[in-house]
Amino acid sequence: MLSRLTPLAAAALLVGCAAPGLSSSPANLAPAQFAQQPAVPAEASGTAATMTRAFADSAQLQRVVDDVLASNRDLRAAAARLRQAEALADAAGAQRLPSVGVGASASRQRAANDLGQFNNFNAYGVNATAQWELDLWGRLSANAQAAGYDAQGAALDRDAAQLSLAGAALNLQAQLIGLGHRLALAKDTLVVQNQLLDLVKARVGVGRGTALDQARAEALVAQTSASVPALRNAACLTRLQLDTLRGQPPADCDKADTDPLPAMPEPRLVSLGTLPDPAGLLAQRPDVKAAAVRAQAAAARAQVAWAARWPTLGLTGQIGWSAARAGDLFKSATQVHSLGAALNWNFLDFGARKAEETAARAGFDAAVASAEQAQLVALQDAQGSLSTLRETELQAVSQAAAAEATARARELALRRYEAGVADFYSLLTAEQDRLAAQDALIQVQTNRATALLAVHKAFAARLTAP
Numbered sequence: 272m273l274s275r276l277t278p279l280a281a282a283a284l285l286v287g288c289a290a291p292g293l294s295s296s297p298a299n300l301a302p303a304q305f306a307q308q309p310a311v312p313a314e315a316s317g318t319a320a321t322m323t324r325a326f327a328d329s330a331q332l333q334r335v336v337d338d339v340l341a342s343n344r345d346l347r348a349a350a351a352r353l354r355q356a357e358a359l360a361d362a363a364g365a366q367r368l369p370s371v372g373v374g375a376s377a378s379r380q381r382a383a384n385d386l387g388q389f390n391n392f393n394a395y396g397v398n399a400t401a402q403w404e405l406d407l408w409g410r411l412s413a414n415a416q417a418a419g420y421d422a423q424g425a426a427l428d429r430d431a432a433q434l435s436l437a438g439a440a441l442n443l444q445a446q447l448i449g450l451g452h453r454l455a456l457a458k459d460t461l462v463v464q465n466q467l468l469d470l471v472k473a474r475v476g477v478g479r480g481t482a483l484d485q486a487r488a489e490a491l492v493a494q495t496s497a498s499v500p501a502l503r504n505a506a507c508l509t510r511l512q513l514d515t516l517r518g519q520p521p522a523d524c525d526k527a528d529t530d531p532l533p534a535m536p537e538p539r540l541v542s543l544g545t546l547p548d549p550a551g552l553l554a555q556r557p558d559v560k561a562a563a564v565r566a567q568a569a570a571a572r573a574q575v576a577w578a579a580r581w582p583t584l585g586l587t588g589q590i591g592w593s594a595a596r597a598g599d600l601f602k603s604a605t606q607v608h609s610l611g612a613a614l615n616w617n618f619l620d621f622g623a624r625k626a627e628e629t630a631a632r633a634g635f636d637a638a639v640a641s642a643e644q645a646q647l648v649a650l651q652d653a654q655g656s657l658s659t660l661r662e663t664e665l666q667a668v669s670q671a672a673a674a675e676a677t678a679r680a681r682e683l684a685l686r687r688y689e690a691g692v693a694d695f696y697s698l699l700t701a702e703q704d705r706l707a708a709q710d711a712l713i714q715v716q717t718n719r720a721t722a723l724l725a726v727h728k729a730f731a732a733r734l735t736a737p
Contacts, residue, residue, distance in 0.1 A: 297642035301549035342518030349429040356425035363418035367411045369403035398591025410578030413571045420568035427561035438728035443513040449717030450506040484695035562645035569638035576631035582616035656725040677708040
């Protein structure tokens, strides 16, 4: 029945039947609705799209996700930890059942008989032994539950790692594309600015320009040239991070400059679909569910510590055959058997088990606080990503208009300068404004792409095609 409940509800149910005194469980901190979110067209309602399908050209981004999910070493380690936790859960569950063992023996010895005469004796035996500890106080059941919750938590940790790492890789890919476009802009601008410098030099040569104009043109070229190594290095560092997430050796950054430049990721808000409400968000976030499951495991371990303070009752049974000759084994006259029960209670331990129970209860309280903190972090991620996406969309519209206006202003300034009705300083300022606006537009477009990725990550959207 617990598997059909949400982690928070299951934790509350477990507390009700666990050790006395565990009365607190993770509170549901979800508000009724989010304060703000971007406007989504009506045709967007329906199933949520994948993260990569949130963009017009998703093929290149999907390849990044596939590489991460297939080759990332952290994901490989998370999968191994899941297998480990599942095996430990199986072992803990098996401890609740009787254990049966079989054995066989054969010996030859020389010893004195009743008359003091030494003779050789043979002894053969076959036996089967069964042991079973009765779970009087629920210790074994609680231990199996804790191990099962550990396995569930490991599975959710793997899911959270897939979401986080794939989202981080897509973020790096978007930044890498943005840096590539900024670098291409700087190189193209250098070509134009060198042409402008040649024009100034020609005008100076015929006495229509000044040395000051030429110095300013040379400074502009030098400033733009200085930005190229910085952008190239930033792209290299980003590429190295991306290669690490994809489980690949570091690439040669110099060779990467010769690769075709991918198109800037163009967000499609229609892909957002119907976003879940805050309660639905908490129900589908793997990190939130993992934290709640750990609270369940901590409650089960508190039950184990409480039950360890009380007596244990074990049953032991044995059946076997013992004979001086191997051929006499399994005859009724050689059969031996026994049945016993043992009650053990270490009632005087100077408070050791009481202290262990106190520690386990404190661990449960810590797990509850961590589960509630995970909810708050998830709500913060979701609300913050929605706000960032909304504001970045508005910023992108304004920045695109600014880039277009500065481009027109630069063209007008160039014509006026060539016609001799404006000084070079006006053209220089217009060229600087154009470059700054175009570079800022690329950065805003990159931020808009990463903002949409952050929304999908915050709402635990699937990263691969169904």
